[in-house]
Amino acid sequence: MPFNYSICHPDKELIEYPTELLEAKQVLEFAKSYPWKKQLQLCDEMPDEKIFYSPSLDFKDTNQQSSFGLTADFQDDEIRFSLWYKRPKEIKILFGLLGKTEKMVVDDVSPFSMDEAIKYLEHFVSGDYEVIEELYK
Numbered sequence: 001m002p003f004n005y006s007i008c009h010p011d012k013e014l015i016e017y018p019t020e021l022l023e024a025k026q027v028l029e030f031a032k033s034y035p036w037k038k039q040l041q042l043c044d045e046m047p048d049e050k051i052f053y054s055p056s057l058d059f060k061d062t063n064q065q066s067s068f069g070l071t072a073d074f075q076d077d078e079i080r081f082s083l084w085y086k087r088p089k090e091i092k093i094l095f096g097l098l099g100k101t102e103k104m105v106v107d108d109v110s111p112f113s114m115d116e117a118i119k120y121l122e123h124f125v126s127g128d129y130e131v132i133e134e135l136y137k
Contacts, residue, residue, distance in 0.1 A: 003027050003125065004060040008053035008071075010043045015053075024125035027059050031121055036072045036079050036114070044074070058084070059124070065104075068124040068132070070117050081117040082110030085124075085132055107136045 002021040009016065022030060039055035058069035069084035089105040112120070123131040 001064075001125075001127070002062050004062055005030070006058045006060075008056035008058075010039055010051050010053055010055060011046065013052050021062065022059070027125050028118065028122060031057055031059075031070060032114075032118060040072055040074050040079060059121070061124075061127075064127075066124075066129070068121060070121065071108075073111075075111055079114060080111035081114065082108050083112060083117060083120055083135065084108045085136065087129065109135045 002023065005018060005022060005027070007016040007018070034055075034057060036055055043051055043054070054071050054073055056069055056071040058067055060067040064087075066085070066087040068086075071082045071084065072079055073082070074080070084106060085108075086104060086106040088102050090100050090102050093099055093101055120132055120135070123129070
């Protein structure tokens with residue numbers, strides 16, 4: 001299954017949207033090889049008002065419209081990640097009195113090591129969404 005992706009650079013106001021589609025293996029390699037530490041060091045060197053984003057990658061499943069994002073930060077001198085998961089979710093209308101509807105929802109959870117973040121990205125690209133859903137319960 002193909003994936004679109006976007007990149008948030010700390011020093012650029014506009015989010016980068018490459019046009020190439022990535023396959024699951026390419027998504028994993030891209031996330032593993034992304035210069036997370038270099039981008040975080042750039043954040044440390046810049047004045048706060050010049051930083052547009054934390055270093056982030058977002059991958060969108062073009063078949064399901066769900067997306068999974070990784071955002072990096074330094075915590076206790078280690079790179080830690082927050083994970084952002086966007087997917088359709090059943091929502092109760094007025095506490096369920098008016099029924100339910102489905103809408104796109106974004107949830108985030110943190111902190112994770114690089115290895116942990118990549119494991120959850122592996123579940124996302126393989127379509128194993130149940131494992132990811134467990135993070136948000």
